[in-house]
Amino acid sequence: MIEFWTSFGIWLGALSTLAIWSFLYKDNPFYKVAEQIFVGISAAYWLVYTIYNILIPNLFSKLIADPVANWIYFIPGILGLMMILRIIPKFEKLSFYPLSLLIGTTAGISLLRFLKSDVLTQTTATMLNPFAATSLTVTIGQIIIIIGTITGLVYFYFSKKHEGFIGANARVGIIFLMVSFGASFGYTVMARISLLIGRLQFIFGDWLHLIK
Amino acid sequence: MSFSSIDRRWIFLFILLGVAIPLIIPIGFKLEVTSDVQKVYDLIQNVEEDKLALISFDYDPASKPELHPMGYAIIKHAIEKNHIIVCTALWPMGSQMADDIYHNLKAEMPELEYGKNFINLGYKAGGMVTIQAMGKDMRKVYPTDVSGKDINEYEILNCVKSLKSFAYVVSLSSGTPGLKDWIMIAKDKYGVPVLGGATAVSTPGFKPYLNDSNQLNGLLGGLKNAAEYEGLVKRKGTATAGMDAQSVAHLIIIGFILLGNIAFFMNYKKVKD
Numbered sequence: 001m002i003e004f005w006t007s008f009g010i011w012l013g014a015l016s017t018l019a020i021w022s023f024l025y026k027d028n029p030f031y032k033v034a035e036q037i038f039v040g041i042s043a044a045y046w047l048v049y050t051i052y053n054i055l056i057p058n059l060f061s062k063l064i065a066d067p068v069a070n071w072i073y074f075i076p077g078i079l080g081l082m083m084i085l086r087i088i089p090k091f092e093k094l095s096f097y098p099l100s101l102l103i104g105t106t107a108g109i110s111l112l113r114f115l116k117s118d119v120l121t122q123t124t125a126t127m128l129n130p131f132a133a134t135s136l137t138v139t140i141g142q143i144i145i146i147i148g149t150i151t152g153l154v155y156f157y158f159s160k161k162h163e164g165f166i167g168a169n170a171r172v173g174i175i176f177l178m179v180s181f182g183a184s185f186g187y188t189v190m191a192r193i194s195l196l197i198g199r200l201q202f203i204f205g206d207w208l209h210l211i212k
Numbered sequence: 213m214s215f216s217s218i219d220r221r222w223i224f225l226f227i228l229l230g231v232a233i234p235l236i237i238p239i240g241f242k243l244e245v246t247s248d249v250q251k252v253y254d255l256i257q258n259v260e261e262d263k264l265a266l267i268s269f270d271y272d273p274a275s276k277p278e279l280h281p282m283g284y285a286i287i288k289h290a291i292e293k294n295h296i297i298v299c300t301a302l303w304p305m306g307s308q309m310a311d312d313i314y315h316n317l318k319a320e321m322p323e324l325e326y327g328k329n330f331i332n333l334g335y336k337a338g339g340m341v342t343i344q345a346m347g348k349d350m351r352k353v354y355p356t357d358v359s360g361k362d363i364n365e366y367e368i369l370n371c372v373k374s375l376k377s378f379a380y381v382v383s384l385s386s387g388t389p390g391l392k393d394w395i396m397i398a399k400d401k402y403g404v405p406v407l408g409g410a411t412a413v414s415t416p417g418f419k420p421y422l423n424d425s426n427q428l429n430g431l432l433g434g435l436k437n438a439a440e441y442e443g444l445v446k447r448k449g450t451a452t453a454g455m456d457a458q459s460v461a462h463l464i465i466i467g468f469i470l471l472g473n474i475a476f477f478m479n480y481k482k483v484k485d
Contacts, residue, residue, distance in 0.1 A: 024224045049304055054337050109341060113396040117427065121400060125423035184416045187434065191278065191412035193461045194435040196231050197454040198277025210236055211453070 014207040017199055148176040215475040223468055230464040234456035241459050243452075248422055249440045252407045252430030255380060256286070261294040263379035264372065268394065269299060269306030275386035275411050276309070281438040281451035282409035283313045283384055289445045291317075291324050295379070296368050300354070301335040302342065302389040307358055309384075320447075327366055334358035339389025343397040347375045375402045380429070384409040391418060395427050405429045409438070 019034035059077055062070040079098040086095035126149050130142035154166060155173030162170045204210040245253075259265070267287065271279045290297055299310040310332045318324050326332075333354040336342045345353045350372050356362055363369050371377055381398045383406065385391035391408040399406040406427075410418055412434030421428035432441055435458055438451035 025221060046304075053304060053335060058337070109344075113340065113400070117396040117400045117421075121425050121427055122420060122423070125420075125425040125427070128424065180416070187412040187415050189462070189465060190434050190436065190458065193227075193231065193458055194278045194412060194454065195274075196227070196461075197235070197435065197457050198450075200232055200235055200457070201277070201450055201454065204232070204235055 010206050014203055017203065147172070152176050215471055226464050226468075227461055230460045231457040234460050235453070238453070239456040239460070241456055243436070243440055243443055243455060245440045245444060246437065248431045248433070249437050249444070250430075251422075252286075252432055253289070253441065253444045255405060255407060255429050256289050256293060256295070259293065259295060259379045263295055264298055264368075264377055265290050265295045266298050266300060266375070266378040266381045267310070268302060268381065268383045268385075268390075269309045270302040270383055270390035271309060271386035271411075272303050272305040273309075277450070277454075278411050278435050278438065279384045279386060279409055280309065280313065281435070281442060281449045282432050283309065284317060284449055285438065285441040285445050285447055285451075286382055286384075286407075286409070287313060287317060287324075287330075288321065288447050289441075291321055291329060292445070294329070297330045298369070298372070298378070299330070299332040300346075302339055302393070303386075304335050304337075307332060307334045311358070328368065331363075331366060331369065332358045333363070340393040340397060342389075343375075343393055344401075347397060347402045350374050350377065375404050378404055380405040380407060382407045382409065385414070386411045387414065391428075395421055399427055399429075408432065410434075412436075 016034050016037070019030040020038075022028055023031040059073055059080075062073050063077065067074075079101065082094045083098045084095075085091040126145060128142045128146060130139045130146065133139045133142055151169045151173035153173070154169040155162075155177065157166070157170075160166055201211070205212065256265075267283070267290075269283065287297055299307075299314075301307045301310065314324070314326065314330055314332065324330055334357065336353060338345075342353060351363065354363060357366070363372075375381070375398050381394055381404055383391040383394040385394075385408060391406075391410055391414075394406050394408075398404045407430045408418055408428055409432040415431070415433030418428060418431055418433070422431055432438055435451050435454055438449075439455045442449050442452045
């Protein structure tokens with residue numbers, strides 16, 4: 001019986017993949033069906049997952065087991081309810097309070113961490129002495145990092161018109177930015193092809209048994 | 213019909229064939245190990261036996277083709293070095309990803325044993341806040357493992373107090389929360405070495421952390437780096453099998469970009485004339 005359901009799952013997965021891919025030819029009912037099933041199942045899955053893996057263990061079970069000792073959990077519980085009230089127009093404004101608390105707390109926690117990791121440590125890491133490096137390749141690489149960082153920052157300096165010395169630096173900066181965008185695009189292509197490979201490995205391997 | 217007006221479905225077909233054929237008939241392109249991958253390998257290789265490694269599964273099935281092979285290779289390497297693997301997840305389905313790797317790797321490595329050198333603590337919501345709490349008291353954040361069993365019953369976790377109890381952290385990450393949160397808290401706040409496995413899309417964003425301050429001690433980015441790591445640990449998996457297809461697809465895309473540009477400039481010249 002288990003084997004039947006495994007095979008059924010593989011067939012369902014393979015046919016759904018083909019149905020989704022059929023959109024590349026043109027929009028068609030197979031694609032629409034697969035798309036709607038995917039959206040419906042995803043929404044239902046996440047709802048059930050959130051209830052059983054987040055709400056029950058982190059909130060309901062604690063409040064049911066010992067509400068007096070765990071009284072503090074009533075606060076996030078009430079804030080959560082206030083957030084849901086957004087769906088009732090009359091009480092919509094009540095959702096602003098938990099939302100503002102969430103945004104304020106997140107900003108407060110993140111600010112220090114981002115300041116340290118993304119500003120201070122990154123700046124320190126750019127303060128290099130390229131000529132202290134052990135090899136010529138590293139020296140060249142570090143010089144490129146310094147030039148790229150400075151000219152990149154100059155490009156985003158808008159308080160002075162980009163002409164003369166500033167303009168020349170900004171033009172160098174934009175070359176570094178273009179190289180960076182190109183690298184990001186290359187990685188994105190690689191990622192999308194990797195996903196296609198993953199699907200084809202499933203189709204040729206698990207479904208058609210053409211590859212191991 | 214000019215090249216610039218070609219039906220894009222031809223491009224889809226070429227890409228499909230370019231990926232499908234090398235999967236069925238492998239070519240065997242050689243792979244060079246890049247320095248960022250070597251750094252990951254060296255750090256794990258140089259950690260002493262019986263040390264704890266925290267592996268966070270911060271992805272779901274959508275990123276499985278890229279990140280799962282990294283998980284297999286890193287866990288295999290760590291187990292061979294007799295490290296104790298403790299798995300966590302910042303993504304709800306990450307916990308199932310860890311279980312999947314454990315069950316498949318168990319068939320290859322009988323020495324891999326749950327409770328002895330592998331434990332899955334499961335998913336915790338909260339991202340950065342959860343990691344901060346782990347930095348203070350790991351046992352409060354994870355009083356039980358994924359099956360609900362008290363972690364005090366596992367002897368191998370007796371020495372676990374906080375993030376500092378781990379020799380290194382690996383985050384297999386496909387977004388937020390993920391690797392960036394581990395860098396910010398585990399490394400920049402608590403000084404624990406952090407290694408990363410990221411999807412190719414997010415890899416350029418993590419490169420700046422591979423700096424002289426060693427915010428990130430090593431990075432596997434995308435399927436190519438996963439294949440390189442498989443080569444280092446001598447476990448040819450789905451990443452290695454997919455690299456021929458990846459290379460051929462890239463060549464086809466480069467070809468189309470070149471042809472597209474040639475067609476554009478020819479057309480541009482005609483209009484200008």
